[in-house]
Amino acid sequence: MAVLKNHIIEIKNLSKAYATGTAESNVISDINLNIREGEFHILLGPSGCGKSTLLNIIAGLLRKTEGKISMNGKSIRTPDKDRGVVFQNADTAIYPWLTVYENVEYGLKINRVPKEERKKIVEHYIDMVGLSEHKDKFPGELSGGMKQRTQIARVLANDPQVLIMDEPFGALDAQTRRTMQQELIKIWQKTGKTIIFVTHDIQEALLLGTDISIMSKSPDAKIYQTYKVDFAYPRDETTEEFNAFYRTLNAHFIERDADESYDDLKIAI
Amino acid sequence: MASGIATWAILILLWFLASLSQDETFLPSPLETVQGTKEIITNGKLLLFSFVSLKRVLIGWSIGTLVAAPLGLVVGRVGFLRKLVEPFVNFFRFIPAMAFLTLFLMWFGVGESSKLILIIYGTVFTVMVNTIAGVIAVDPNRINSARTLGASEWQIIRTVIWPSIIPYVFTGARLGLGGSFSSIIAAEMLASKEGLGYLIYTSRLYFHTDWIFAGIICLGLLGYLSDKLLRILGNHLLKKYGVHEKVGF
Numbered sequence: 271m272a273v274l275k276n277h278i279i280e281i282k283n284l285s286k287a288y289a290t291g292t293a294e295s296n297v298i299s300d301i302n303l304n305i306r307e308g309e310f311h312i313l314l315g316p317s318g319c320g321k322s323t324l325l326n327i328i329a330g331l332l333r334k335t336e337g338k339i340s341m342n343g344k345s346i347r348t349p350d351k352d353r354g355v356v357f358q359n360a361d362t363a364i365y366p367w368l369t370v371y372e373n374v375e376y377g378l379k380i381n382r383v384p385k386e387e388r389k390k391i392v393e394h395y396i397d398m399v400g401l402s403e404h405k406d407k408f409p410g411e412l413s414g415g416m417k418q419r420t421q422i423a424r425v426l427a428n429d430p431q432v433l434i435m436d437e438p439f440g441a442l443d444a445q446t447r448r449t450m451q452q453e454l455i456k457i458w459q460k461t462g463k464t465i466i467f468v469t470h471d472i473q474e475a476l477l478l479g480t481d482i483s484i485m486s487k488s489p490d491a492k493i494y495q496t497y498k499v500d501f502a503y504p505r506d507e508t509t510e511e512f513n514a515f516y517r518t519l520n521a522h523f524i525e526r527d528a529d530e531s532y533d534d535l536k537i538a539i
Numbered sequence: 540m541a542s543g544i545a546t547w548a549i550l551i552l553l554w555f556l557a558s559l560s561q562d563e564t565f566l567p568s569p570l571e572t573v574q575g576t577k578e579i580i581t582n583g584k585l586l587l588f589s590f591v592s593l594k595r596v597l598i599g600w601s602i603g604t605l606v607a608a609p610l611g612l613v614v615g616r617v618g619f620l621r622k623l624v625e626p627f628v629n630f631f632r633f634i635p636a637m638a639f640l641t642l643f644l645m646w647f648g649v650g651e652s653s654k655l656i657l658i659i660y661g662t663v664f665t666v667m668v669n670t671i672a673g674v675i676a677v678d679p680n681r682i683n684s685a686r687t688l689g690a691s692e693w694q695i696i697r698t699v700i701w702p703s704i705i706p707y708v709f710t711g712a713r714l715g716l717g718g719s720f721s722s723i724i725a726a727e728m729l730a731s732k733e734g735l736g737y738l739i740y741t742s743r744l745y746f747h748t749d750w751i752f753a754g755i756i757c758l759g760l761l762g763y764l765s766d767k768l769l770r771i772l773g774n775h776l777l778k779k780y781g782v783h784e785k786v787g788f
């Protein structure tokens with residue numbers, strides 16, 4: 271086994287309550303999670319459990335209520351270009367008045383990267399996501415998948431240490447979704463970035479992640495358990511091991527329906 | 540286009556029929572109006588007065604729009620300013636600029652400045668209300684993406700909010716232009732020796748109802764053409780900001 275890398279993100283006893291009426295109920299509470307450099311870390315949980323809430327706190331877009339959260343030992347309080355975010359809705363995240371090229375260039379311009387260098391980086395990432403032939407198009411002329419690629423290229427061009435993705439393929443059809451998953455794996459392998467990826471699709475989790483953290487239901491959602499996935503990439507969802515793992519993960523969600531509490535669930539792998 | 544011509548043909552026909560039984564000073568026929576119009580075209584009055592009115596509108600409206608757009612952006616973006624301005628805006632939005640005409644004449648005199656101030660006031664108000672609405676409507680995702688890419692608040696205003704609100708500013712400017720024409724006519728009726736409003740108001744004294752018609756038609760044409768021009772410019776220059784989608788009518 272390879273030498274374990276450092277924790278890049280450390281989350282300790284983290285809680286979040288939204289300031290609406292019942293102030294005492296936490297959406298997520300007592301979250302503990304460490305993410306190592308280079309991990310492809312999946313947050314898997316039922317709809318409404320607080321996955322986006324947790325991601326937004328990691329991104330620095332949302333304030334925590336209690337607990338500690340840090341990146342490279344520094345407390346997270348505001349967004350930073352070290353933490354790139356790919357939003358679920360590419361439609362509203364990329365800018366309709368900019369071409370694909372200009373959208374990808376946006377972060378570099380904001381951070382005053384010199385023009386010559388900018389051009390190289392932009393073209394590199396547009397090529398990586400396969401949009402070279404469409405770089406002068408406006409978002410209005412792109413399909414949903416192409417918009418999401420544009421967003422991913424824009425975030426990658428900014429060279430963040432951590433890539434935060436909130437159900438980025440949720441709005442895509444099955445075919446496009448599969449292609450994007452495969453491309454994301456390649457990009458991750460090529461760049462070696464740390465990725466935190468939210469989904470409620472168990473198969474997607476197993477196809478992509480090196481680590482899968484299961485979240486329980488809100489209120490007071492917690493990280494229930496974290497699994498390591500050692501399958502080699504590209505992964506084959508038809509193998510027996512894959513399906514066995516699928517059933518293991520799925521058991522969490524079935525059990526939840528039968529019995530609201532997780533505490534007496536014992537799952538070992 | 541064809542239906543447009545039909546509309547006008549029907550209108551002129553109705554006008555003609557109605558004028559048959561009426562005295563010329565009460566309702567001139569289309570033909571009498573054309574003859575009357577010829578008179579004021581040849582003596583240069585119509586052109587001069589149109590030019591004067593148009594000049595006042597364009598100067599006042601341009602200044603108003605240029606002031607209101609950035610002002611609306613700042614007010615819309617800064618929470619406490621917005622709260623401060625909101626009750627004020629919602630009170631004054633029901634008072635047409637013309638209601639201030641006599642006050643402005645008293646405060647700023649009967650010269651050019653009171654008329655410009657009236658137009659500027661009306662335009663600033665309309666454009667600002669629309670701009671603020673635009674700022675509020677900006678999708679938070681747009682702002683959050685910029686923020687996570689490292690944008691400062693000033694960069695967000697410049698590169699995200701401003702391009703996002705251009706369709707709203709544009710709509711406000713169009714509405715403001717319409718309002719400017721109303722304001723200037725009213726102002727010229729009360730206090731001016733020139734302009735289409737002056738023409739329309741004083742022609743009555745000379746029993747030249749046909750000149751009133753000429754003035755009104757000229758006003759309609761000026762308004763229509765300037766709005767059309769604005770729309771064409773908007774469609775061409777601001778298309779990528781989504782202006783073409785917002786302009787349907």
Ligand SMILES: Nc1ncnc2c1ncn2[C@@H]1O[C@H](COP(=O)(O)OP(=O)(O)OP(=O)(O)O)[C@@H](O)[C@H]1O
Binds near residue numbers: 315316
């Ligand atoms: N701004 C907010 N104010 C109040 N409550 C909120 C807010 N945002 C989210 N919530 C609540 O917090 C809970 C978790 O929301 P969140 O969006 O984090 O869930 P999620 O796991 O991302 O769900 P999904 O899978 O549907 O995206 C939900 O019950 C939601 O109603």
Ligand SMILES: [Mg+2]
Binds near residue numbers: 321322323436
């Ligand atoms: Mg979510």
